[in-house]
Amino acid sequence: MSQETRLRIRAATEEDLPHIVRLDEEAFPTAPYPYFVLRQLLASFPDFVFVVDMGQDLGGYVLSTPPNEARSWILSLGISPPLQRQGLGRQLMTRILGHLRTRGVHSVTLSVEPRNDTAIALYRSLGFAPDPGGPRPDYFGPGADRLLMTLAL
């Protein structure tokens, strides 16, 4: 990323919604969240969505649930494809994990497509451990297996 690129990670606002929708479609072209789902998630968990603000546009976003009995889920992490592999995913994860820690979260879980080596490498490097039983078949419906990974904070 060029030295001149100005970016900051900040909490999302309602005005970010169209940009988050576009980012999600770019990062997850085969199964993006529908617009209405992202609107409802942003409205429901406004303190748990962070974006990479690039000035004119957003470069990535991360979304978690608020804690429930000290446990949270990371529901989504997406970086704009041209900006991937430049450290933004790690920065967003570090930011939301720090935020969850301040909210008293002790355990963070996420699901990942079992062949998504990039994401799994990132999560492992942050301390997430995969379910010992391996991927759960049909977790998101027929043929949509997912590996659950958990981090103790």
Ligand SMILES: CC(C)(COP(=O)(O)OP(=O)(O)OC[C@H]1O[C@@H](n2cnc3c(N)ncnc32)[C@H](O)[C@@H]1OP(=O)(O)O)[C@@H](O)C(=O)NCCC(=O)NCCS
């Ligand atoms: C997965 C994703 C969020 C990672 O974000 P990113 O900004 O590209 O990743 P970073 O540059 O922060 O890299 C973080 C770590 O991920 C791993 N990683 C990143 N790109 C990788 C690649 N091409 N191959 C293998 N590992 C890779 C490495 O462990 C890397 O750490 P390192 O740079 O110290 O080696 C991003 O690629 C993305 O949005 N992908 C599409 C959507 C997606 O799969 N989201 C996750 C769903 S669970």
